[in-house]
Amino acid sequence: MTAKAAAGFAGRMEPPSRQTSLDDLDRLADLLDTRWRIPGTNWRFGVDAIASIVPVAGDLSTAVVSAYMIKRAHDLGAPNHILARMVGNVAIDTVVGSVPLIGTVFDFAFKANRRNMTLLKKHFAGR
Secondary structure (H helix, E strand, O other): OOHHHHHHHOOOOOOOOHHHHHHHHHHHHHHHHHOEEOOOOOOEEOHHHHHOOOOOHHHHHHHHHHHHHHHHHHHHOOOHHHHHHHHHHHHHHHHHHOOOOHHHHHHHHOOHHHHHHHHHHHHHHOO
């Protein structure tokens, strides 16, 4: 039995690599912001836009998921200035997205989680 296999049996698992974590966050951002496309257009939307149909509660629920993404970015070692921009993107998305009707349209256009993933990818690619 290899040492790695023995470690697995002992209940210890290696933490995921940075790239694996970024890939996981990217899939979550896709689900929230760009999962589906309106046929015949290039307009993409995700759970965030659908949830915003329910004013305030829908946007707050997706903001919680976005906060989780920011926490994971922190755990990966993203610097404070990147985290602050990520928080700003989510705050704008949550506040403006909470306005009935206008917020739903806004959520189709402003992709806070995609923006946050772009920030993270650029930061870690520059290392």
